[in-house]
Amino acid sequence: xxxxxxxxxxxxxxxxxxxxxxxxxxxxxxxxxxxxxxxxxxxxxxxxxxxxxxxxxxxxxxxxxxxxxxxxxxxxxxxxxxxxxxxxxxxxxxxxxxxxxxxxxxxxxxxxxxxxxxxxxxxxxxxxxxxxxxxxxxxxxxxxxxxxxxxxxxxxxxxxxxxxxxxxxxxxxxxxxxxxxxxxxxxxxxxxxxxxxxxxxxxxxxxxxxxxxxxxxxxxxxxxxxxxxxxxxxxxxxxxxxxxxxxxxxxxxxxxxxxxxxxxxxxxxxxxxxxxxxxxxxxxxxxxxxxxxxxxxxxxxxxxxxxxxxxxxxxxxxxxxx
Numbered sequence: 001x002x003x004x005x006x007x008x009x010x011x012x013x014x015x016x017x018x019x020x021x022x023x024x025x026x027x028x029x030x031x032x033x034x035x036x037x038x039x040x041x042x043x044x045x046x047x048x049x050x051x052x053x054x055x056x057x058x059x060x061x062x063x064x065x066x067x068x069x070x071x072x073x074x075x076x077x078x079x080x081x082x083x084x085x086x087x088x089x090x091x092x093x094x095x096x097x098x099x100x101x102x103x104x105x106x107x108x109x110x111x112x113x114x115x116x117x118x119x120x121x122x123x124x125x126x127x128x129x130x131x132x133x134x135x136x137x138x139x140x141x142x143x144x145x146x147x148x149x150x151x152x153x154x155x156x157x158x159x160x161x162x163x164x165x166x167x168x169x170x171x172x173x174x175x176x177x178x179x180x181x182x183x184x185x186x187x188x189x190x191x192x193x194x195x196x197x198x199x200x201x202x203x204x205x206x207x208x209x210x211x212x213x214x215x216x217x218x219x220x221x222x223x224x225x226x227x228x229x230x231x232x233x234x235x236x237x238x239x240x241x242x243x244x245x246x247x248x249x250x251x252x253x254x255x256x257x258x259x260x261x262x263x264x265x266x267x268x269x270x271x272x273x274x275x276x277x278x279x280x281x282x283x284x285x286x287x288x289x290x291x292x293x294x295x296x297x298x299x300x301x302x303x304x305x306x307x308x309x310x311x312x313x314x315x316x317x318x319x320x321x322x
Contacts, residue, residue, distance in 0.1 A: 036098060038260045039091040042267055046088040049271025053081040056274050059296045069225060070300050071155035072132040073277075075163075079128060080270035083121035087267050090114060115187075115247075115259075116173045122243060122266060123166040123194070129232055130198045131158050136229055137205035140212055191247040199241065202233040224299045228280045232273055239269035 056077040060070050096102065135155070139146040151157070169190055177183035209226065243262040281295030 032098070032256075034257055035260055036095060038257070038264055039095050042091045042260070042264045043088060043095075045264070045267050045271050046084040046091070049084045049267065049274070050081060050088070052271060052274030053077045053084065055292060056277065056296065057081065059293060060300070063293065064297070064300055067300070068135065068150075068155040069132065071159060072128055072135070073300065075159040076125060076128045076132070076273065079121050079125040080273060083118070083125060083270050084267055086118060086121065087263055090118075091263075113174070113177070116170055116177060118263070118266075119173065119187075119190075119247075120166055120170040122240075123169060123190075124163055125270060126194060126198050126236065126240060127162040127166060128159060129236060130201050131162060133202040133205040133229060133233060136226065137208050140209055187247045191244040194244050195241070195248075199237065199244075202236065206230050206233055224280045228276050228299055231276045231280070235269055235272050235276070239265040239272070242266075 057074060060074040060077070064070055135158075173183065173186055173190070176186050206229070209230075213226075243266045246259060246262040277299050278292055278295045281297070281299040
């Protein structure tokens, strides 16, 4: 009889220990409704942005004659599309893991591997927008050099170099994070470089264009491409910079909610560019007119037409549409 009691006690102890281990294993499964709401909103934004960037890629790839600025816009749309697709997958996996308690994805969400992979498309998008702003500024401030001396394939070469630069920085970050060598410090240095160079240059170039347009000897009406580019830069400062701030503060140490919000804002920044192109191209006398294809054509063909018109003999005036 005593032996039976001893056996029962041992079985009860093992069973209770097994249950306790299950409780410990599932202790991470606590729903954070804030993060779930942010992830759901992020998924909605990503779906809309994917459709918009797909339309831009389809139009520029198959229905638009290439010019220097459409090359930049096409590469920018590819970078934004890839970023949104990545965030869509990550947020979907996060919601599934949280709702069904499959695995503790919230711990992996803030790990360096996901942040660094996201960083590749984030940097590529920022660098391409910077290059487009600088070249737009050069085309206005130095029109003779731009028309006569500019290399023919400069846009394609610049885009390739910027993609390579983003890949190099991300590769260094991945190697550092895997080896455990100054991973956080490297990400902070990258955020500082982005803030000083690739955010300052678009600001200065657009400021120079504004001064040239409004304070020059001939005041000119800004064209649609200039307006679209200016809006892209403004929204980059509003929605794109917070992720760089999170990187500077340390993405592995900040609260997970702030990291989610930075992903959300970066996704919004990548989704809003096609909307800007459509609104700028279709806005006529404060009314929206025309189809999406016609609106995109007005924005991206405007520069080509103005350049062709500038080669007319006897035309000494600088292009009227910027």
